[in-house]
Amino acid sequence: MSLRLFAMVIVGEAHKLLSYRADFWINAVLVFFVEFGVAYYVWSAVFDHTEATTIGGFTRDGMITYYVIALLLGKLVLGHPRDFTIASDIYEGGLTRYLIYPVSYFWFKYAEHLGVLIPAVVRLALCGCVAMVVFADTPKLEVTPIHLAEGVVSLAVATLLHFLILFVLESVAFWADNTWTLIVSFNFSASLLGGLLLPLELFPARLEPLLDALPFRHLVHAPITVVLGQTTTAAWAYDLASALGWCAGLAILARVMWRRGTHRYTGVGI
Amino acid sequence: MRRYLVLYLYFLRFSFSRAMQFRFDFFFKVAMDVLYYATNMAFFTILFDHTSMLGRWNLDEVYVFVCTFLFIDAVHMAVFANNLEALPGFVRRGDLDYYLVRPVSSLFFLSVRDFAANSFLNALIASGLLVWSILHLDQAPSPSALAWFVVMLFAGSLVCFLVRLAFVIPVFWLQSNRGLSELSFALDHLSERPHHVYTGAVRMLLVTVLPLAFFSSMPAAVVLDGPSASVLGHTALVVLGTVVFVGWFWRRAVRAYGSASS
Numbered sequence: 001m002s003l004r005l006f007a008m009v010i011v012g013e014a015h016k017l018l019s020y021r022a023d024f025w026i027n028a029v030l031v032f033f034v035e036f037g038v039a040y041y042v043w044s045a046v047f048d049h050t051e052a053t054t055i056g057g058f059t060r061d062g063m064i065t066y067y068v069i070a071l072l073l074g075k076l077v078l079g080h081p082r083d084f085t086i087a088s089d090i091y092e093g094g095l096t097r098y099l100i101y102p103v104s105y106f107w108f109k110y111a112e113h114l115g116v117l118i119p120a121v122v123r124l125a126l127c128g129c130v131a132m133v134v135f136a137d138t139p140k141l142e143v144t145p146i147h148l149a150e151g152v153v154s155l156a157v158a159t160l161l162h163f164l165i166l167f168v169l170e171s172v173a174f175w176a177d178n179t180w181t182l183i184v185s186f187n188f189s190a191s192l193l194g195g196l197l198l199p200l201e202l203f204p205a206r207l208e209p210l211l212d213a214l215p216f217r218h219l220v221h222a223p224i225t226v227v228l229g230q231t232t233t234a235a236w237a238y239d240l241a242s243a244l245g246w247c248a249g250l251a252i253l254a255r256v257m258w259r260r261g262t263h264r265y266t267g268v269g270i
Numbered sequence: 271m272r273r274y275l276v277l278y279l280y281f282l283r284f285s286f287s288r289a290m291q292f293r294f295d296f297f298f299k300v301a302m303d304v305l306y307y308a309t310n311m312a313f314f315t316i317l318f319d320h321t322s323m324l325g326r327w328n329l330d331e332v333y334v335f336v337c338t339f340l341f342i343d344a345v346h347m348a349v350f351a352n353n354l355e356a357l358p359g360f361v362r363r364g365d366l367d368y369y370l371v372r373p374v375s376s377l378f379f380l381s382v383r384d385f386a387a388n389s390f391l392n393a394l395i396a397s398g399l400l401v402w403s404i405l406h407l408d409q410a411p412s413p414s415a416l417a418w419f420v421v422m423l424f425a426g427s428l429v430c431f432l433v434r435l436a437f438v439i440p441v442f443w444l445q446s447n448r449g450l451s452e453l454s455f456a457l458d459h460l461s462e463r464p465h466h467v468y469t470g471a472v473r474m475l476l477v478t479v480l481p482l483a484f485f486s487s488m489p490a491a492v493v494l495d496g497p498s499a500s501v502l503g504h505t506a507l508v509v510l511g512t513v514v515f516v517g518w519f520w521r522r523a524v525r526a527y528g529s530a531s532s
Contacts, residue, residue: 026449038459049322185302192312
């Protein structure tokens with residue numbers, strides 16, 4: 001697939017989503033502030049009750065900063081499961097036209113996936129600016145160029161990892177009637193074990209090996225710690241290698257499933 | 271009334287026989303909801319490793335709140351959710367015509383036609399969790415608190431359905447209700463935390479014009495704090511207000527419906 005076509009698919013997909021402007025503004029602004037508001041009130045109640053000044057290493061302001069970044073980056077990485085169409089392509093027979101296109105289905109879908117994330121980038125910029133003004137009293141993030149570069153790389157790998165996980169789960173549609181439940185179950189797990197609902201620092205120490213062994217923390221928690229400057233370059237490199245290892249493993253699995261699945265595919269649709 | 275009851279029994283029969291045709295899918299959906307329950311319970315369990323109270327409730331009381339939420343959500347998923355999800359498609363494609371000309375209330379038909387059998391099983395699981403959480407309390411609730419709690423569960427389920435319906439109805443005027451459905455989904459997060467944690471105007475909003483606190487927090491407050499005339503009266507007013515508003519909104523929407531051209 002040429003780079004030009006790849007870029008055109010990204011732009012086309014983003015354009016399609018941004019054309020529903022009311023939806024975009026509701027999703028970009030209102031949803032962020034509602035989700036952030038829930039976290040803000042819960043943690044305010046917790047800090048108001050407890051006498052401790054830090055919880056899991058987070059001050060009250062640090063917790064607020066964590067959730068602002070978690071919600072913005074979480075949306076950027078995880079997007080929305082409804083935007084993924086591989087299973088419906090398989091069920092409805094829409095995959096047939098991609099099989100005769102002179103492009104790779106995998107890269108075409110990855111380009112679409114990145115296009116879906118463009119509104120989240122706009123949201124990141126908008127809500128990030130607003131949050132910086134609203135929470136001007138909280139300690140400023142000291143984002144160095146190195147943190148920024150590491151954060152961008154972590155985010156890129158996180159979006160690729162997320163895409164590969166969804167690609168594998170949706171490819172189950174070659175064999176099973178419904179993959180929607182798998183995707184939703186994955187999202188529940190990713191929200192909790194990826195650090196979106198709670199910082200992973202708050203989990204009991206005995207669960208650390210489990211959290212380290214699973215891929216979820218690479219999706220949200222790892223990019224956040226990089227942006228917050230809570231990790232060293234060596235630790236970042238180790239995390240990145242681990243995430244890339246997951247990507248490689250999932251890419252192989254996706255390839256095997258694709259080959260076997262397309263042999264079973266009949267193209268008649270439901 | 272009898273006609274509606276007979277019709278509903280037919281809906282149930284069709285829904286169960288359809289669900290049993292896809293057994294793998296049926297049990298997968300049950301497992302998915304159990305994972306959702308586990309996620310919610312785990313969230314509060316981990317949170318309470320770092321505090322002893324959330325709002326006015328301790329962990330055991332918050333478990334009652336969470337299980338109330340899970341139960342009302344399971345009832346909503348079983349009875350209403352599939353129907354609300356299908357409604358925008360009916361409006362866009364013009365399929366609503368077939369429901370408007372039938373000799374029964376279109377709102378009734380469209381709201382309860384598809385019963386999610388798997389969520390019925392989840393409602394049983396959630397009710398088991400709810401009983402467990404109540405038995406787990408240090409101080410057992412009084413019989414009157416339990417009786418009013420059951421009434422509040424019905425009220426909460428009704429308000430939950432009506433509020434979510436109110437977010438679907440704008441599809442009669444808008445080309446896409448995706449933004450509103452995202453907003454409704456996000457607003458649901460407000461109802462997943464005890465209403466005591468919110469303060470000022472936000473809490474006022476949640477117990478009046480946007481009555482998300484009635485999805486679980488207010489019913490849980492009745493069984494945990496005991497029923498009071500003010501809370502029960504307030505609930506009656508909110509239920510009545512929501513019924514009147516959504517009924518009016520639905521009639522306006524149906525009048526605006528232009529069949530397949532809308």
